[in-house]
Amino acid sequence: MKGTVVTLSYCLRENDEHGTLLQETDTNNPFVFLFGFGHLLPDFEGNIQGLSVGDKFSFTITAERAFGLYDPEGLIDLPLEIFMDQGQLMEHLLEPGQTLHLRDEEGEIHRCTVKKRGLSSVQVDFNHPLAGKNLHFSGEILDVRYASPEELDHGHVHGPGGVAY
Numbered sequence: 001m002k003g004t005v006v007t008l009s010y011c012l013r014e015n016d017e018h019g020t021l022l023q024e025t026d027t028n029n030p031f032v033f034l035f036g037f038g039h040l041l042p043d044f045e046g047n048i049q050g051l052s053v054g055d056k057f058s059f060t061i062t063a064e065r066a067f068g069l070y071d072p073e074g075l076i077d078l079p080l081e082i083f084m085d086q087g088q089l090m091e092h093l094l095e096p097g098q099t100l101h102l103r104d105e106e107g108e109i110h111r112c113t114v115k116k117r118g119l120s121s122v123q124v125d126f127n128h129p130l131a132g133k134n135l136h137f138s139g140e141i142l143d144v145r146y147a148s149p150e151e152l153d154h155g156h157v158h159g160p161g162g163v164a165y
């Protein structure tokens with residue numbers, strides 16, 4: 001199935017089919033991706049490999065094989081000063097749940113999520129939001145088509161569910 005464009009609906013729950021709902025596609029916005037280009041978890045592709053339109057799937061990927069175990073050292077307190085801009089605190093960046101992209105001394109960008117706001121610091125979490133979770137996916141294959149030479153060249157899907165060019 002490498003080099004095909006797959007459209008599917010899925011429901012992502014923690015641990016098993018009875019777990020907390022984490023993500024869900026809606027009928028108007030199914031998930032579209034180019035198979036075999038490393039955009040998805042290898043185990044996700046491995047589990048749907050060979051399925052056809054109309055086939056349903058249901059499987060669990062352990063945290064270790066998904067986004068890794070939760071690392072407590074990923075929780076960091078940052079001084080509020082670094083969120084000052086021209087003497088003003090950028091309050092909108094400090095809401096719990098807000099995703100931030102912070103640059104380190106080497107110029108590398110790291111994604112983190114705001115956990116809680118203190119008086120002089122803000123606690124952020126550099127763990128992936130799905131770290132430490134066993135992921136249970138269930139869903140259905142809605143469409144499979146061959147990717148165009150241009151899509152294969154670019155490594156992404158064009159058109160509905162993908163990018164413009």
Ligand SMILES: [Zn+2]
Nearest residue numbers: 154156158165
């Ligand atoms: Zn393109």
